[in-house]
Amino acid sequence: MTSDLAEENKRMLIGYTDRLSASAGENIKVKVSSDFSSDYVADLVRIFSADPNPDGPGIDLREVPAAFEGTYRSVAKPSRPGSYGIILLRNANITADATFSIRFQPRLLRDSHQVLFSFVTSSGDVVSIGLQKDGLQLEIFGKTSAVPFAFEIGRWYELRLAISERGLHLVGYTVETGSRSFEVRTGHLTGDDAFSKLVLAATPQLGDPQVFTSFFNGRLEAPRLLRGAQLVERLIDAHVPEEEILAFWDFGIDVSTSNIRDRGPLRLDGTFHNLPARAVRGSRWSGEEMCWRHAIDEYAAVHFHEDDLYDCAWVTDFGFNIPQDLPSGVYGIRLKCENAEDIIPFFVRPARNAAKAKVAVLFSTFTYVAYAQNPRGNFDAAYIERRNNWGAYPYHPAEYPEFGLSLYDLHADGSGVMFSSALRPQLLMRPGYFAYVDKRGSGLRHFPADMHLIAWFAAKDIAVDVITDHDLEAEGNKALEEYALVLTVTHPEYHTARTLDAIESFVTGGGSLAYLGGNGFYWRIATDEAYPDAIEVRRGESGVRSWEAEPGEYFHAFDGRYGGLWLKNDRPPQRLVGVGLSAHGDFTGSFYRRTDASYDPQYAWLFEGVDDAILGDFGFSGGGAAGFELDIVDTSLGTPPNTVVLAQSEEYLGDYHCAPEKIVWPQPLAWQSSQIRADICFIPKAHGNFVFSTGSILFCGSLPVNDFNNNISKLLENVVRRCL
Template sequence: MIPIIGYADELGARPGEVLGFKVSSTAAEPYEVQLVRIICADPNPDGPGIRHEEVAASCNGRYPSRFQSFVPGSHAEAPLPAGTRLERLTLEATVMPGLVDRDRQTIIAIGDPATGFSLDLSVDRAGPALSVATAGGDGGLTLGMPLRPMRWYRIAGFVDFVSGRAELVAECLGRDTGGGGAAGAVPGGAVPCLSDGARARIAAGNVGGPPARHFNGRIEAPSLTLGGEGAGAVGAERVGECLAAWDFSRGIDTDRIRDTGPHGLHGRLVNMPTRGVRGSRWTGREMAWPHAPEDYAAIHFHEDDCHDCGWADDFTFAIPEDFRSGVYAMRLRCAGAEDFIPFFVAAPKGRPRSDLCVVIPTFTYVMYGNNGRYDYGPAIEKRMADWGAYPYNPDRYRQFGQSSYNLHPDGTGISLCSWRRPLLNLRSGYLTLLAPNCGSGLRHYQADSHLWAWLEAKGLDFDVVTDHQLHADGAAALRPYRAVLTCTHPEYHTEGSLDAFQGYVESGGRLCYLGGNGFYWRIAVSDTIPGIAEVRRAEGGIRTWAAEPGEYYQALDGGYGGLWRRNGRPPQALAGVGFSAQGTFLGSYYRRLAESYRPDLSWIFDGIDGDILGDAGLSGSGAAGYELDRLDPHLGSPDNAVVLARSEAHAPTYVVAPEEILTHVSTTTGEPPDRLIHADMVYFDTPSGGAVFSVGSITFCGSLPVDDFGNPVSRLLENVVTGFLAGKGGEPPRS
């Protein structure tokens, strides 16, 4: 168990806004809070080291420790009408189990102080099982029909609480055939009557207490019927009174479930399972759930889903009106343990404090949040100890869910990721990978701090703005700035955040894209379900899992998911370069090309001798590495884009991105695959009077700190940034 851990309700805020901080501490004594500004988050002793600056704040101080629990796993809950007598009750649902090796998984349960009734799947009971608990005792019924994973079944259970008679039936659907039924006795004689607080819980049991026995798989059309004479045939029209019939095809873009029965027993989803997935009636006639929601009338539940931990605030921070924009964390210390809760403070809307803005890729941080990696083990743990790095890793501590690069226990990809939970890899000192002889092994937040530390070293004051704020505020959030910088990996974007970047450039802004594999995946967020983002890995792209056919449309907004390139907005159209190749964490260098010596571009290379740039670095040991972007006119790179430098001599571990490959020997450009493995550093002016500078490599910023920030890569970026701030670059606006 992590001794002290916490999170903020939002990753970013502005002066005048209030952030709530939620903390769980296992200690008996109080913990200490100190606000710090993050200057560098790299624990590598060969680099700048971890650098924090303590900041005076009203929230600094000591707070009592308390443990706040969280139970992962998704389910649905709905009320049941008090006073309802349960002489006879039939429960029915259509299910597709994702796992059949769990001891017990609850499909639906009814909970009441006097009654418990659940329909389950269980290994030790050989398939579907019916469990009943009343004042007269406990009982159950088992159907000896083992179920296969990823197949559809309809299951119905019936209990006569007067006579104690019970029935259980199941039937295979679709191309599968077969079924079975069983009858037996359960305690009878006492007719339960639902009391106040009676509830139905779908996909988990232990109603009235912490959810348990989570179901892994899809559930469709769960229903409760009063009366009748038995379970009968599954799917048959029920004789009796409908108590509840939940239609999951309604409200797919919400966290609510709709009851079409006479009582309107609508419910809510907990820990946000996956919606917009194929149901038992899907045939492929429609591939988009908004066009045929009845084909997508299922919800996919998982035992490790994690949306909102729901912890209470331990303290709040009202950001003062004169507060400096930047990267911050609440440092927590207690009984020798330490944690850092990250957050970012933007300038007031429309009132920048600086001419320069750094966009913090919070959408990417969320989608990689708690990324468990295959290569975590003793070697990296030793380095963590030797360097005094952050000691906790999501591969060892999975109670707060994992990332969109990981799989659920049933093998399906994680498509929904939340920021209302502790994100272990958003901590100073966190190491992503070992990367022997290749620098610090940092990604994302910690790698981005190389840029923040460089700005500090060069005395370049800057504001920050988050992806979340770009999504909400559009290009207006960037328009006041003379220059805007990205961080190392701005991979994930909503339509709103991408529009903000595009609008800034088209209105004459000056953009420095300082990463690789940027503007790649389309994601969705929701105003009605705050705190969560969604990706559908559709069609192509480098990916750790693939969305199923017919499930390419996002549940949160109904938009088509996948690559922005597949949505008609390739990164080249914005930044001049787009993703082309990926390899191991072993970087290389750039070589200047002839056009970089044009007189009109001399200001970019002022003070730089030689043609080699970035042959050392804290990320991958070189400025061009890991994921590489290149220019491609067919995908929208402007005609006036100049390739200033191109990387070379990449390791044989590098491969071309799958979306570039047509066959085993041909590519989309017609060039041999090895010709597409390089990063292009490009510059171009825009028709509106602005300019774009792009480096096309994730590891570029890792070269900035080399030789105490006194190296050619550092000088190059300083020339570009100070030049942009001074108005260099950009052609006169066209009339």
């Protein structure tokens, strides 16, 4: 019985959509995996609140009729992480007399097999070469053999495989020294047909040639196919006459895409799958050039990982043709089967050419994707106990690593995760998911925390539209046209140049902006049409970060631009919203105290109905409005000179630190301590518009307290109604 219950608890009902945002009148596709034997039911809900805390605003879902509503067959769909490349060899007959060469750099060594490459025949026979802790492993048409060798992590090697009627002759070299490292000869090849496919960094799964396994963790470079088996003895860097080249796959071409380009005469191009890392250092890197665009041959390598994942590639279960008259808002595809439920959120904008509200909330979908599947390292007994007591969202990323990693994680080989995609279930982006066991509140981050703002708009009966980072990236400033006020959510951390341009243009053109978070506009990311649902980050030499890009790898593969902090790209958030990250610490909230400047009559409208000097000494996020990650004004970093600080936070609980990019030796500890605060500021603009910033991630968590009747709520209401 216990075993049956365990199996029951492992069963999962989960899904994702093909896009996070759509306009009324457009279509959204829904992809579902169900481990249950019975059918599941799908319907549509509008989400107004996502807080599972029984003492908080609760989870507020309201059913909406939809054409797709009904019953669907349960089908379990696997998620298959692991990056690899496939090259179809077409009419290239290489089983008789040819040499294949490739360079590789192992980044992870262990007892299990990691395949460097595989040649596959049309009938499915395989010749593959892989490595493990004690040397190479060869698989030749079902027979395996070992070549003992002590590989070193991070060292480049070159492998040359001569293919002839007499069999295989394998020679390995250490690139740095040019010395021969290993050698082996095998007997006559017994395959019945020619090789039809070359697989890089993986091998076909036994019994299912469309599925791949035994992924390589490391870098590959410069695979070549040459005429003549005798070329196994020739250095790859030596001149090879053009007539001897059958194929030369140059990973320095089309770096931002999934293309594998062949510079040889047969043009045997291929495709990378699951987004391995490109624009990384190869064996020829000299250290003289830090931008891959200026030394392509030094960055013509690809870093593969067993846990890369771009697209789960689940088939579509059903689509939703969004009605033209569906109001803009946050909606969810609700799935139910037996005792399981999942709600997949998505955002609906007004129909094209339809009337808009005066106010819009900009949801940080790039940040959601950046954090997708981040387990935070706090999945323990206390978390499970609270989850059960609250009836909170039941799935945690630590339990489901098959859905990939976040930009805060490390790959299995210890390298930082540079790419994240929306084409997979995003467990953190769910109603009822909480991030922390918050003793003073709900412990929400990102999407569930941001829904406190939508709940506030509903409570105040103020019409509001929703837009997303993805919309700004697709449409630029056009997505913000006609709005008088745009409000951010709690953590707009990740932005592209295009999204920043759109926001800046909106403010310059007369729109008002309310920045209701902290640690915003912080990391520069890149996107690319080849991977439209992915974002890329290269974490530079500064900033609050869980890993740092390797030397020479600070430039994005997607757009070729320098990554890292927007501050280090000379676009500090202080210039846009008056404040920028200054400190970070525990998930604990404190309060703000109004400044003398806030009592100036010209700001009386902001504080109408607010008689308190202390603001936000309460909240469902850490117990207070100011905390966790804090932003302050800083004229040296671009805060406009006419910025007015209306309130500053005080008395922090727990452990807080000054942001590392602000610390320059020999700044005293007293100065660093002075930076640990949050500033609420106001910036009047030329057209009578303004920028209002709160400087704290936890600010919106105070809105629902006392049924949305409190000084934080009133302050925000004054800001919003000013623009109505």
